[in-house]
Amino acid sequence: MSSDQSSNQKKSNPFTIIKDDSTDGHGGYGMGAISLENMSPVIIDPNENKAYVDMGAMHARSDVERRVKFLPDKDAVPNGKLYWIVWVTVEKGENGPYFAGVCGSEIRVDREIKRAYKSMPEHVTHMDKSLKGKIIVEHMDEHSKKLLKDFLADFKGGEMWNNSTDELKQALPK
Template sequence: MAERKKEQKMTFTILSGDPTKGDGGFGIGSISLDNMTPLIIDPERDDVYIDMDALHAKSKIEKKVRFQPDKEHAGPNPNLYWIVWLTLQNSGSGPYYSGAAACEVLVSREERRIKLGYKSLPEHVNNMDKSLKGKFILSQMDRKSLGLLSHYLRDYDKGYYERSSVELKKQLLFRE
């Protein structure tokens, strides 16, 4: 994972801006994903990385996969991935992790042009919303994946982690 960090080209997104430009017209009430960064966790390869294409369901792990909301669709012994919807905010003392919610993704190991997989679209949408609202939903993650996430968030920028809420730290330390 240390090698991956050196190669890291993507950074967390913290954009400040009103998507409606304050005009009070079109787009009022829409959700802005400006502060959301999707992390992909691959526990089999001990890898955690940012993939902004996940915001549009086109991440590296989702390409050429036909998803169904049934875990059996992914076949026996599928690859397990987690997409963690990570929200960052910027306070007076600096940026911090303000919300995080994980969603399971299973992809068949079978070699074929279009692979089969499992993901729950409603879960992804709901967890994105909860992350944006400052909630931390990480308890469903397996121990190894949670450990990878914990190390990644701490190592990425110690200040981000230190300024984050006690709730995040509690959920990350719960299984270490």
């Protein structure tokens, strides 16, 4: 596979839409477990002005998170570059799929010293809140929110953005 094909493949990662219903009544193994099938992590890189889906973030293995040691103290990474992992949950409504939950979690990465900051409790909380349809982006910087809004609004021709709630549209800059 050529590098052009490889980079095109990375850019076409779709949002995950609900495939199976874990509460369909089978009552077997995993009944009552939380399904992450309708959640996708969007990486916001304000340094490079880009936003993209990286499913590796579901297991702390996104490109941004690789080859660094995470520390729970932001002060230990004073020169870290800012990134956001935005946990986006997609639901299906009357008009089709829409962005139901959108919660941004900060990470700071210093490649030079191979150290990074991430608050695991914050990431877990934001994943949970996203699954519950909450919008939590007010702590993000304006530039990153604009990158997120543009990415969501452009995804699949804007259909999912158009179907989304006014709360989400008002939380992100025009």
